[in-house]
Amino acid sequence: MHFSPPSPAAPAQRQTARAAADRALDDDFALGIEGDAAAYRRFLDALLDLLRSYFRHRLSTSEDVEDLVQEAVLAVHKRRHTFSGQVPITAWIHAIARYKLMDWLREHVSERHERDEWNDDAGPSCDGHRVWEARHDVQRLLTALPEKQRLAILHVRIWGSSVREAAQRMGISEADVKVSVHRGLRALSLTVLGAPHAT
Amino acid sequence: MRPELLDRLAGEASVAPLRMRQARAAGLLGASALIALLLTLLWLGARSDIVQAAQVPVFWLKLGFPAALCMLAGLALNCSLHPGAPLKGPVSGLVSLVLVLWLLAWWVSRDAGEAERSASFWGTTWLECPAYIAAVTTPTLAAALYWARGFGPLSPRLTGALAGLASGAFGAALYALHCRESGIPFLATWYLVGAAIPAGVGLALGPRVLAWPHKIEAHRLGVH
Numbered sequence: 001m002h003f004s005p006p007s008p009a010a011p012a013q014r015q016t017a018r019a020a021a022d023r024a025l026d027d028d029f030a031l032g033i034e035g036d037a038a039a040y041r042r043f044l045d046a047l048l049d050l051l052r053s054y055f056r057h058r059l060s061t062s063e064d065v066e067d068l069v070q071e072a073v074l075a076v077h078k079r080r081h082t083f084s085g086q087v088p089i090t091a092w093i094h095a096i097a098r099y100k101l102m103d104w105l106r107e108h109v110s111e112r113h114e115r116d117e118w119n120d121d122a123g124p125s126c127d128g129h130r131v132w133e134a135r136h137d138v139q140r141l142l143t144a145l146p147e148k149q150r151l152a153i154l155h156v157r158i159w160g161s162s163v164r165e166a167a168q169r170m171g172i173s174e175a176d177v178k179v180s181v182h183r184g185l186r187a188l189s190l191t192v193l194g195a196p197h198a199t
Numbered sequence: 200m201r202p203e204l205l206d207r208l209a210g211e212a213s214v215a216p217l218r219m220r221q222a223r224a225a226g227l228l229g230a231s232a233l234i235a236l237l238l239t240l241l242w243l244g245a246r247s248d249i250v251q252a253a254q255v256p257v258f259w260l261k262l263g264f265p266a267a268l269c270m271l272a273g274l275a276l277n278c279s280l281h282p283g284a285p286l287k288g289p290v291s292g293l294v295s296l297v298l299v300l301w302l303l304a305w306w307v308s309r310d311a312g313e314a315e316r317s318a319s320f321w322g323t324t325w326l327e328c329p330a331y332i333a334a335v336t337t338p339t340l341a342a343a344l345y346w347a348r349g350f351g352p353l354s355p356r357l358t359g360a361l362a363g364l365a366s367g368a369f370g371a372a373l374y375a376l377h378c379r380e381s382g383i384p385f386l387a388t389w390y391l392v393g394a395a396i397p398a399g400v401g402l403a404l405g406p407r408v409l410a411w412p413h414k415i416e417a418h419r420l421g422v423h
Binding site: 032033034035036037038040041044045048066069070073077079080081082083084086087088091092093094095096099 | 200205206208209210212213214215216217220277281282283284349350351353
């Protein structure tokens with residue numbers, strides 16, 4: 001037989017491996033605070049791995065990740081005498097990492113916000129994914145409009161033609177273009193906001 | 200992180216176990232509970248009819264409800280002292296206990312007349328009850344905060360409030376030895392207000408006396 005069904009033992013095995021790693025971490029920590037420097041060093045290495053993967057999933061720049069990893073390692077080290085063994089050591093580390101992350105976010109988000117307010121050159125931040133999403137939304141909304149309104153909006157508001165050019169291309173009067181744009185926008189804002197267009 | 204720094208941290212890793220260091224604080228906590236009991240008995244005095252009163256269920260409710268509140272708050276406090284321990288259980292226990300008491304208070308006064316209802320709510324000592332509870336609790340609150348300081352609470356506000364609530368509820372149980380009120384609505388309101396005062400004090404003091412070092416002094420460890 002070529003295909004064997006996925007072995008049911010696999011997740012269980014992974015779980016035991018993980019439990020063993022947790023136990024090793026626990027043991028190294030316990031030995032470490034009793035004065036076994038080598039064990040504590042092993043604990044620190046495992047701690048670094050844990051913290052790196054935790055912060056990497058939550059922050060984008062690697063300098064920030066390293067900053068926070070260092071902060072959290074020092075926090076764990078400085079509070080090592082308060083670990084009671086009442087919770088698994090991974091849960092304790094996780095709680096400290098989360099606390100450090102919150103702290104860091106509070107500090108840095110407000111800092112960045114202030115900086116952006118003063119920095120006029122920065123312009124609106126361009127997040128590629130958001131732009132793509134916005135474009136996608138506009139297209140989806142426009143397809144719901146009648147053909148004449150949709151084309152009028154595309155010509156005048158999106159491609160940037162004048163009303164006159166749009167009228168020539170669409171073969172309708174200028175007044176008709178204006179009315180179509182107006183009605184189209186009102187219909188759009190009704191679907192998006194549930195209220196008439198302001199202008 | 201630089202490996203030399205890690206080596207240095209490993210070299211200075213040994214610390215005294217938590218249990219040994221906390222023994223003194225735990226002893227202090229016990230002593231403060233004793234002081235609170237003595238304060239209640241010597242300053243306020245137990246009610247003179249305590250033997251007869253002990254045969255009425257309300258007396259035991261007045262003693263039991265704050266005692267249960269104290270236990271649950273202590274449990275929640277303990278969880279908040281160990282980062283990573285789930286708090287949800289003890290906190291929902293606390294909330295349900297209070298809700299059950301309120302439900303009971305509503306149930307016993309559902310058919311009562313206006314005068315009777317007002318009497319069982321206000322009693323005659325509604326003002327002194329919370330004040331005395333807060334007063335006899337002071338030594339316990341101080342000891343509980345000192346004890347909590349030895350751990351590494353990550354949310355000092357919450358930990359402070361829970362330490363205050365636990366000691367306030369303990370004080371309320373002691374106050375039941377003195378208090379002559381017999382209304383369950385009274386218990387459900389003023390005993391809770393009494394326990395809430397030290398809880399508020401703990402909430403306010405928490406960040407000051409329990410705060411986890413905000414920024415590790417990196418320069419002291421030789422890190423840049």
